[in-house]
Amino acid sequence: MRITVGDTMTAETTDTPLAFTPRFGFSDLELVVAGYADPAGRERQLPDTFGSMQWLWSEDEHLRFDRGSRELCSLTLFVPPESVPPESVAVPQGHTAHDDPPTRPGGLRADEARDFAMPQTGVFHCDPGGTELRCLRDVEALGRKVDARLGIAPDVALLVQDGAVIGWSLRDPARYLTDGFAEPPPTPPAPATRLLLAECLELVSSPLVDEVMDKDAAAWRRLRAAEQALREQQDDRDRAEVLHRVISRLVEDYEA
Known part of the structure; x- marks a missing residue:
């Protein structure tokens, strides 16, 4: 299958998805799938790769392809600043927002070895159970059934x-x-962590974070409840701490 990636790049799907474990950094709301372990490693990769990344004045996803094989070798994707609740998603009759075809594992091989733009997505949705985070171009795209899911x-x-x-x-x-x-x-997350992640994603994004900044009483009740639950959570402490650091900082920044 040949698909368009970004503004002008076309690429062919392959049978080789990336094998790296995804890393979802909550502080920066970015998803990294790559072999490097730090920013310096990402910089060292640049001369041997091409693709999309954040240039001056741009806000792009990072998709990097190997210059020799033209195959995708790493990606960094960013969670957009606006969340969309399920009741706001318009879906075609007879479908749900997640009524998609099965995921087909695969990679990408670019048709040309050149840089291109890949604008970041505009809205996201995470179901209340925290089972899937979905980021799309706009609300209209969020409400439409996708044609294919490439398990990259x-x-x-x-x-x-x-x-x-x-x-x-x-x-x-x-x-x-x-x-x-x-x-x-390496261990699976606790059920409480999944629920709290879904809540925290809403709390750090519009429109709820705007209500927190405006000192809306209901928004602050949700924020304080999440902070307390994360502070008191005993199991799955590493993940709870990742979330708590961000939520407690939000409390500190806007409670005065």
């Missing part, structure tokens, strides 16, 4: 509509919670 890495899928990548999804995002480039804990 473990639990990571690129979402395709009309032959173009219009977003991405991460299944069980709590499993991959971490700080920065650190490997996530």
Whole structure:
């Protein structure tokens, strides 16, 4: 299958998805799937790769392809600043927002070795149970059934509509919670962590974070309840600490 990636690049799907464990850094709300372990490693990769990344004045996803094979070798995807609740998603009659075709594992081989733009997604949705994080171009795309799901890495899928990548999804995002480039804990997340991650994603994004900044009483009750639950959570402490550091900082920044 040949698909459009970004503004002008076309690529052919392969049978080789990325094998790296996804790392979902909650502080920066970015998903890293790559072999490097720090920012310096990402910089060292640049001369041997091409693709999309954040240039001056741009806000792009990072998709890097090997210059020799033209195959995708790493990616960094960013969670957009606006969340969309399920009741706001318009879906075609007879479908749900997640009524998609099965995920097909695979990689990408670019048609040309050149740089291109890959604008970040505009909205995201995470179900209340925290089972999937889905980021798409806009609300209209969020409400449409996708044509294909390319399993580009473990639990990571690129979402395709009309032959173009219009977003991405991460299944069980709590499993991959971490700080920065650190490997996530090897054990499965606790059910409480999944629920709290879904709540925290709403709390750090619009429109709820705007209500927190405006000192809305209901928004602050939710924020304080999440902070307390994370502070008191005994199991799955590493992941709870990742979330708590961000939520407690939000409390500190705006409670005065």
